[in-house]
Amino acid sequence: MPSVLRLDGVDALLSELARLAPDLMAETRPLQAAIAERTADQVRAALPVATGALRASVQVVRDGGAGPARLVSRVVVGAEYAAFVEFGTPFMPPRPVFVPATRRGREAFAAAVIARVRAHGLVVGGETRDG
Amino acid sequence: MADTVRVHDALVAHLAADAALLALCPDGVWWAVPPQGATAVVVVVLIDHRDQPGLDATTLYERSDYLVKAMIRMTDGAMPQGAAARIDELLHHAALDLSPAGYQAMVCRRIEHFTPPLTIDPTNQARWRQEGGRYELLSHPTA
Numbered sequence: 346m347p348s349v350l351r352l353d354g355v356d357a358l359l360s361e362l363a364r365l366a367p368d369l370m371a372e373t374r375p376l377q378a379a380i381a382e383r384t385a386d387q388v389r390a391a392l393p394v395a396t397g398a399l400r401a402s403v404q405v406v407r408d409g410g411a412g413p414a415r416l417v418s419r420v421v422v423g424a425e426y427a428a429f430v431e432f433g434t435p436f437m438p439p440r441p442v443f444v445p446a447t448r449r450g451r452e453a454f455a456a457a458v459i460a461r462v463r464a465h466g467l468v469v470g471g472e473t474r475d476g
Numbered sequence: 477m478a479d480t481v482r483v484h485d486a487l488v489a490h491l492a493a494d495a496a497l498l499a500l501c502p503d504g505v506w507w508a509v510p511p512q513g514a515t516a517v518v519v520v521v522l523i524d525h526r527d528q529p530g531l532d533a534t535t536l537y538e539r540s541d542y543l544v545k546a547m548i549r550m551t552d553g554a555m556p557q558g559a560a561a562r563i564d565e566l567l568h569h570a571a572l573d574l575s576p577a578g579y580q581a582m583v584c585r586r587i588e589h590f591t592p593p594l595t596i597d598p599t600n601q602a603r604w605r606q607e608g609g610r611y612e613l614l615s616h617p618t619a
Contacts (some may be wrong), residue, residue, distance in 0.1 A: 433521060435547045435597045435604045438509045445524040445540065 360409045365465055369458070374416055381405045381418035384450035391442040392430070400403045420447055421432060478535045478617040480525065482577035485541065487613065488520050490573075494566055500559040501546055515549040518559065523610060537582060537616040545590055545608030560591075560607040567611050574615055582614040 382405055389400045401425035423442055433439030459469045484507065491497060492505040503514035510517040524541040544567065546559030564586060572581040588610040595604040 373562055429595070432523075432543055432545075432590070432592065433508070433519070435514075435517075435549070435602075435606070436512060436597050436599070439521045439523075439543070441521070441523045448524055448526075 355365055361467070365462070365467070368465070369461060371455075371460055372418060372461050373458055376461075378405075378407070379417050380450050380454045380457070381420055384446055385420045387446045387449075388443055390420065391446065392422075393440055399427060399430065402427070404461075420450065478527075478538070479578065480538060480540070483538070483540065483555040483574055483579050483613070483615055484520070484522060484553050486572070486574050486577040486579075488609065491518060491520070491544070491563065491566060494562070497559060497562045497566065500562060501548075510547060514547075516547075516554065517561075518544065518563065518608075520544050535617055537614055538579075540613045540615075541587070542611045542613065543590060544611055545606050545607065547604055547606045550594075550603040550605055556605050560609070563608055567609075572613070575618070578617055579615045580618050582616060584611055584613045586610065587612045589612045 385403050385405050389403045389429065392400050392403070393398055399422070402421075403422055404423065406419045407423050408417040408419065420443075427443070430440050431443050432441075462469050488505050488507055497518065498504065501516045501518045503510065503517040505518040506514075508519065508521050510519055521543040522540060523543050524537065527538050528536045530536045544563050546556035546563065548554050548556040548559070559561065567584050568586045570584055572584055574581045586609040590609050591607045595606065596602070597604065
């Protein structure tokens with residue numbers, strides 16, 4: 346006997362999500378920008394300073410992405426030796442700063458988006474990758 | 477009571493107990509910084525850590541992000557690939573025994589390969605190769 350999986354309401358859900366997308370983009374764009382800037386500030390504050398070049402190389406890069414529903418901000422440490430500072434070398438101890446700060450930033454953004462989706466009356470369950 | 481440091485120690489001990497890894501890195505397995513004079517060594521670094529608290533005073537689980545890397549001074553053509561592969565065999569989806577630390581391992585898996593460029597010590601021009609990975613360990617306290 347064949348098994349049958351029947352899903353009701355998929356069209357209605359997709360329609361609801363499509364209606365939500367523009368509002369959500371407008372609401373979350375400034376949120377993401379603020380969280381990215383805050384994350385960059387936290388990275389700058391925690392990095393060791395010798396010449397100031399490492400700290401000065403921290404910047405936020407915004408990328409609209411290919412699709413209309415993509416919103417991307419990247420925190421970039423541009424100094425070539427940034428990974429050596431983060432992960433250490435045989436003669437320099439590690440100073441992990443970037444990985445934990447950006448993880449906290451991703452968690453904060455995910456929580457903010459979930460709060461706004463819930464404010465629109467939709468239910469969000471499960472757990473995000475970072476939280 | 478959860479004592480995460482004991483999990484770190486257990487991870488280092490797990491690696492240090494492997495004869496094959498020590499044959500490739502005879503200067504041993506160290507936390508964060510290798511000892512002076514080492515030429516072939518494994519180093520474990522805590523990159524990130526977070527707790528998932530429960531509703532009461534308990535910790536449901538902890539997520540630790542470790543960088544585990546072999547560091548080889550290039551004096552006789554030795555390269556770190558073999559040691560990095562052995563590290564992966566010992567950690568990636570391995571059943572870690574954390575019971576002496578009072579924890580139960582949930583999963584340990586590699587989340588990123590780590591192979592930075594050649595590193596040259598500015599004080600003596602020694603050339604070093606590093607290779608390993610970032611490993612995510614999820615565990616929960618049993619006590």
